[in-house]
Amino acid sequence: MKAKKTVFCITLLVLMILSVSTVFAVPVLTTVDDPTASQPSLYQASTNGADNSTAPYIGNTRTKKFHYRECKWAKLYLTKKPHEVVYFNTRQEAVDAGYVPCKRCKP
Numbered sequence: 696m697k698a699k700k701t702v703f704c705i706t707l708l709v710l711m712i713l714s715v716s717t718v719f720a721v722p723v724l725t726t727v728d729d730p731t732a733s734q735p736s737l738y739q740a741s742t743n744g745a746d747n748s749t750a751p752y753i754g755n756t757r758t759k760k761f762h763y764r765e766c767k768w769a770k771l772y773l774t775k776k777p778h779e780v781v782y783f784n785t786r787q788e789a790v791d792a793g794y795v796p797c798k799r800c801k802p
Contacts, residue, residue, distance in 0.1 A: 750782035752802055754794045761789040766800035
């Protein structure tokens with residue numbers, strides 16, 4: 696009787712470990728030499744001809760909002776999430792690209 700109980704407990708333990716490992720499984724990521732090749736839409740807007748150092752408007756690719764360079768949110772994006780930043784020379788250029796003006800800085 697004790698041997699059956701031990702086998703049952705071990706089996707139950709193994710099943711629990713297997714179920715937990717499938718729940719917390721981490722997907723394997725592959726590396727890509729060129730990050731623009733796998734996500735062209737993310738990087739496409741940043742190549743719109745605007746110079747990064749002089750462009751007065753900064754857009755966020757995730758929120759689809761654009762800001763003055765001096766805006767609090769633009770500075771946050773430039774420092775913490777530069778991969779989400781695109782640059783525009785004119786307000787109309789940003790609007791034509793589908794971006795909405797920021798409600799704080801009102802560009």
